[in-house]
Amino acid sequence: MNAFTDVLVVAAVVVLVVQRQMRVQRLDSERRFWLLPLILGVLALRDPQIIDHHHTGLSAALLAAGLLTVLAMGSVWGWTVRLWRDTDGSVLAKGTKATMAAWGGMIAVRIGLYGIGSALHVHQSGSALMLGMAVMLLVRSLVVNWRARMLEPAERTAVAR
Template identity: 35%
Template sequence: MHSTNGGFALAVAIVGLVVLQQLRARPVRRIGSLVAPVIFAVLGVAGLAFGVLSVVKDRPLTMLPIALLVVSFVVATGFGAARARTVRVWRDPQGVVLRKGTAATTALWLTSVCAHIGLGLWIDHAAGTGLLGTASLYAYVAFGLGTQNLLLRGRAAATDG
């Protein structure tokens, strides 16, 4: 994610699309459910590289921002697990397993994004320079969405049918 308003707006739009997509009833797919987290992971690696470079150009990267970054990914994983429990999973009359997010899913997404903003600001403050926390949004989404989708795949496999 870039430090420009355009980069921030793009990130908000992408995360918004992810949330909206989750409110639609759609099939649970073995591979398809991992495509978005992998894309976010690739973007996340690029964002983290940008973030690290934005810090180390002015000063060494210390352990506190790194530890906070790890904490943020643990938080993202926790939110992903919580969201997975709020998604409806059922088998339609044709035997297709479907999923659909609920209002609670949306609330947890919004809370998760707010948590990332707070943690990101803390990471950037701890780093003293640069945009490591801000640039970690895509990696944060990859951890949370990946966890959510893996747990949903497990629930889908456990449905009667």
Template identity: 35%
Template sequence: MNELLAAVLALAILALAVYRQMRVRPVNEGRALTLPFVLVVIGVLQGHLVDSAHASMSIALLTAELLVGAALGIVRAYTMRVWRDTRGTLWRRGTAWTILAWLVAIAARFGFVAVGSAAGVAFETGSILIFLGLSLVVQAVVVAHRARSMDSALAVNVEG
């Protein structure tokens, strides 16, 4: 996959993810993990994740980027409103804080690219897909965990 196509794919998936997170949706852990796992696999299959000319710096930046992506996935998961309706169905919806957390994630990604570029590290778009996929996986898992740990006695008659 060429760089431009991967970047457009990442932007389209980011837009879709933010759009879907801002809508009232049922909590469904299985379906929520499919697309993020596909993104991670595509990113890994693209290869070139480590710049061989700057291997240690490249590995350090990639590791830090993935840790920050996972941490921001956790943060976004806690910005999501999660509730159980009177029938016991679990729902979730993003808040303004979720959008802010996405903006922080985007800024963090640009920051890693800027630091890497200043150090001469060549970045491939595979790492964008992995960053996005991992962040979404972590967010979905944490939201599902929050939802499962809700007491069914806390059912509410609220739709968003």
């Protein structure tokens, strides 16, 4: 895929994920939450230009910085999601204003990293953005699923009220 297509795929995923995140959803612990990140990751890693071969060290450093950043942002994003148990015991989730702020922060950081790369004349592939999205979605899902497992069962929650 070319950079324009990569950016379009990432933009479509962002719109889909944010739209879904901001409404109440029932968490399905059996759902394959890792499938979309896996697909995005494979598509991204197939690009031989994910690293600028004219600036290998700088390009790899920018990619690593981007991936470390999205690891942190995915974790933050996972902690901003509101989780609770429904009366039937299922876990419900909904994004909050902090979730939107985490998205804004992630976008600002990505723009900053892109600006640094541009200033250093490092070619930055759209695949790096796609790989970052894959890592962030996977980390976010891992955090949310872990938090959901830690919720008290519905019986104890109902008694505590």
